[in-house]
Amino acid sequence: MQNKTTLLALSVSLAMLSPSVYAQNDTSNEQSDPLNIEKMTVVSSRISLPTNRLTTSVSVLDESDLALHVGLSVAELLRQTPSVGVSNSGGLGKNTVVRIRGEEGFRTKLYIDNVELTDASSPQVAPIFDDVLIEQLSRIEILRGTQGLSxxxxxxxxxxxxxxxAATGFDASGTLSIGSFDTQGLNANITAGNxxxxxxxxxxxxxxxxFNAQSSDESGEKDGYENQTVHFKGQLALTNKIDASLVFRNVDAENQYDGCYDNVTFALINQCTTEAEQQxxxxxxxxxxKNSxxxxxxxxxDVERDFFNNGEFGFSNSGSTDKIEYLGSINWQQHDLVFGAEKETQKxxxxxxxxxxKSVFAEWLGQFDNQIALNLGFRIDDNDTFGKHNSVRVGxxxxxxxxxxxxxxxxxxxxxxxxxxxxxxxxNDGPFAYGEASGLQLNEENSEGLDIGFELNNRQGLNAEVVFFKQTIENEIVFDLVGFQGYLQTAGESESKGVEANIEQVYSSGFTIWANYTYNQTEDNAGEVRLRRPKNKFNFGLRQSWLNDTLNAELTYRNVRNAVDIAGTELDDYQVTHLSAHWQLAEYISFKAGVNNLFNENYQEVSGFNTAGRNFFVSTTLRL
Structure with a gap:
């Protein structure tokens, strides 16, 4: 234990000097450029910008990071990035909440190929992380904080x-995966272009x-998961200036879980199943x-979920989100104007x-002498029920x-x-609310966020970032988890504040060392710690490549401490270690293998829900 504590202290000290591989803004054709500050990213303002023009804080996971990830779900990989916290309730496919800088998971926006993945039938129109599979992805960009004006x-x-x-020509690949808990995966990808x-x-x-999702279930039964996903993306040039694109995604998933109620006796049972279709x-x-x-x-x-209790249909939830949007931009020398309008209907x-x-926004992004970048943005939202609201972003x-x-x-x-x-x-207007929540008319929440920091990038492969942040939510809406009255509106402010520190050092020998540390102090309006937000989160990794970068291995370590759950219950402090390797044996075949939770750490990140112990994963990919 002493050795681990010493390693943690040393690594945190290093992290305070600079950032990790996951803070790089790489593009696939620029990996040889040692100045990370010149790389391109899209997520900050919805147009491609070099990172020396970003005033916001962005993390990027590129294809090499995804290739070394061991597992099928993308949530585990997101945990390795600064300020991203994940709470999973019992394994693959179970309820997964992703928080950025301690904010509620439903405030995290999730997009795949510019398509927003949200569940309008969920209580807070939450993003859908449970069913996102990593084999279909090549890149992930993360905008940290509340500066997502557009x-x-x-x-x-x-x-x-x-x-x-999709590149010019034709490419087809198939991946077969097997892992612990009798996990099997099959993925086929086809790309074609001219x-x-x-x-x-x-x-x-x-x-x-x-595995058994809930610790209170003493039967030992396993809670399985199935997922079938089809994802299509196509683009067609109609003229030399106009093109059309189409993205289609369909997910059919079946998830077994614990903690529902029998249809007849209303007794608490653990034979529960959800069948969901997302389209x-x-x-x-x-x-x-030319310039616009x-x-x-x-x-x-559209999302539909059917719930079955003891094998009998219980109830169904379904909802839809329709959006029509316009996005434009004009470039003049080193200045960009980004503007847009949208109408969204939730049902x-x-x-x-x-x-x-209905919403409109505009943002000016300017650069002066390649050294100073400024941005100023304004947004107006007009809500059917809650009227007009103005928002700003400056940097x-x-x-x-x-x-x-x-x-x-x-x-x-x-x-x-x-x-x-x-x-x-x-x-609150329905039959299940009572007490203070019954009939309570909720008001809108207001938020603001500030961050300030620096990035350092040298010509010897060192990349660094330190960011201080503070975010507040006024009039936060919360569900009464003690008396279960319904949704209540808190007076005052909830707050998250802290520091993100990252380091990465790349050596010419193919060796990389990276680390990131997040300190996040959260308080609700009463001064109590907000639920499931660790105060301390630390990631550390060692990566080595051999054979002209065709063989790569990575050892990662994560330490999470000081989080609480409902009624102030202290959650486990835990530390997990993962080991993975990826070998591109030939142009047409590659292998990936690894072990998660190498030392079989036993912990809970949601009170009462189990997590996976030591587990193994192997996959092979064949390419035509």
Whole structure:
């Protein structure tokens, strides 16, 4: 234990000097460039920008990071990035909440190929992380904090994922995976492209017996999971300036879990199953001019969930989100103007509840002498029920060029609001609310966030970032987890504040060392610690490549401490170690293998729900 504590202290000291591989903003064709500050990213303002123009804080996972990830779910990989916390309730496919800088999981925006994945039938219109599979992805960008002006006033952070890119010609691959808990996965990807267009098609099926999800279930029964996903992305050039694109995604999932109620006796039971179908489609037309681009898109997401108790149908939830949006940008020398408008309609089918929200925004992004970057943005949202609200984002960055390194100082500030969801208000107006919550008319939440920090990138492969942040939520809406009255509105402010520190050092020998540390102090309006937000989270990794980068191995270590659950119950402090390797044996075949939780740590990150012990994973990919 003493050795582990010493290692942790040493690594945290290093982390306070600079950031990890996961803070790099790499693109696949720029990995040889030692100055990370010049890499490109899209997630901050929805247009491609070099990172020396970003005033916000962004993390990027590229294809090499995904290739070394051991497992099928993307949530475990997100845990390795700064300020991203994940709470999973019992294994693969179970309820997964992803929080950024301590904000609620439903404030995290999730996109895949520019399609927002949200469940309108859930209590707070939450993102759908449970069923996202990693084999279909090639890149993940994470905007940390509440500065997501162009994504919506309620964005507490944005995670934008991209499927594999279609290149000229034809490529097909198949991946077979097996792992502990009788887990089996099969994935097939096809890409094709030429001068007039390209397509990507992926189909996946996974099955897992899982493990006993809830510790109170003493039967020892396993809670399994099945998932069938089809993802399509296509683009067609109609003229030399106009192209059309289509994204279609369909997920059929079946999840077994513990803790539902018998239809007849209403007794608490553990033979519970959810069958869910998620279908999303997005069609867009884009005009690309010499110095401008304009895009109009239509998005539709439908989610239906059927719940079965003891094998008998219990009830169903379904909802839809329809959105029509316009996004434009104009570039003039080193200045960009990004602007857009959208209309979003959310609907819960069972209650015929429906709400529209119309929004417009504009943001100016300027750069001066390649050293100073400024941005100023304004957003207006008009909600059917809660009226008009204004939001802003401002930021500044300055790059100082030294003999051996570039240092960027940055700061950004943003405000926002969130209207009560259809479910929250309808619950209080329904028969199950009582006491203070019964009939309570909820008001909108207001938020603001500030971060300030620096990035350092030198010519010897060292990349560094330290960021201080503070975020507040006023009039936060919470469900009464003690008396179960319903949804209540808190007076005062809830707060998250802390520091993110990252380090990465890449050596010419192919060896990389990286680490990141997040200190996050959270308080609700009463001064109590907010639930399931660790105060301390530390990641550390060692990566080595051999044989011209065809063989790669990585050892990662994560330490999570000081989190509480309902009624102040202290959650386990835990530390887990993962080991993985990826071998590109030939152009047409590769292997991946590894072990998660190498030392079989026993812990809970949601009180009463089990986590996986030591588990193994092996996969092979064949490519035509």
């Amino acid at each position: 994504y919506g006033a309620d964005a507490g952070g944005v995670i934008s994922m991209y499927s594999k890119q 001068d007039t267009g390209n397509v990507f098609l992926s189909a996946s099926k996974i099955e897992s017996d899982g 999303t489609i997005r069609g867009a037309l884009k005009y690309q001019g 681009q304009h895009q109009i898109a239509v998005n539709k997401t 819960i089918d069972e209650s015929d509840l429906k709400r529209d929200q 500044a960055a300055k790059v100082v060029t030294l003999d051996v390194a570039d240092v960027k100082f940055k700061t950004s500030y943003g405000t926002g609001f969130r209207a009560p969801s259809l479910y929250e208000q309808s619950y």
